[in-house]
Amino acid sequence: ATRPRTLRFSGSVQELIAQGTETEYLIAECRVAPADTVEAAELKLPDGGRVMRVTGARLSDGTAVAHTVVSLPETLGVLLALREGQRSRPIAALLIEQLGQDIREARQVIDVVIAAQPVASALDIPIGSPLLRIKRTYFSAEGTPIEFAVSCYPADKYQYETTIST
Numbered sequence: 001a002t003r004p005r006t007l008r009f010s011g012s013v014q015e016l017i018a019q020g021t022e023t024e025y026l027i028a029e030c031r032v033a034p035a036d037t038v039e040a041a042e043l044k045l046p047d048g049g050r051v052m053r054v055t056g057a058r059l060s061d062g063t064a065v066a067h068t069v070v071s072l073p074e075t076l077g078v079l080l081a082l083r084e085g086q087r088s089r090p091i092a093a094l095l096i097e098q099l100g101q102d103i104r105e106a107r108q109v110i111d112v113v114i115a116a117q118p119v120a121s122a123l124d125i126p127i128g129s130p131l132l133r134i135k136r137t138y139f140s141a142e143g144t145p146i147e148f149a150v151s152c153y154p155a156d157k158y159q160y161e162t163t164i165s166t
Helices: 013-020 037-043 074-080 091-099 117-123
Strands: 005-009 024-034 050-060 063-073 103-114 130-140 145-154 158-162
Touching (some): 024 074, 037 050, 037 063, 037 145, 063 074, 063 091, 063 117, 074 091, 091 103, 091 145, 117 145, 130 158
Antiparallel strands (some): 024 050, 050 063, 063 145, 103 130, 130 145
16 A cells, blocks of 8 residues: 555544454464563563463555564463464454453553564564554453553554544
């Protein structure tokens, strides 16, 4: 595309998840592992907690537009039966559809980073390219964090737009 992809978000979790269904998630790696310090903090896991870590690419018209790492508490992640090479709907949508999770809130932090090796290779961009990074945590109706995702989008292919009103 000649113009960057733009996400328009107007305020609901349902719209946020629906926006993700316009793309596919191609799973490159899926494994249970000890949570790193960021995952443990975001998912409020106890010391020694484990996550199902799913790494892949968000595809639009067959082209990678984002590198995404999704971390789920191990107890939820293993129930999804995800596998490498699988094309999937957004993980948040699977949590709702397959496991009956009631996602009521999402918190996200957006910043800019430069592409390091695995992300640059996955997106076929030069190391050091600017990336829009979105860190998003989804919460159940009880306030429990159930998914933490970090997505990196090449700055020349993706924009984030928000409408703010009274």
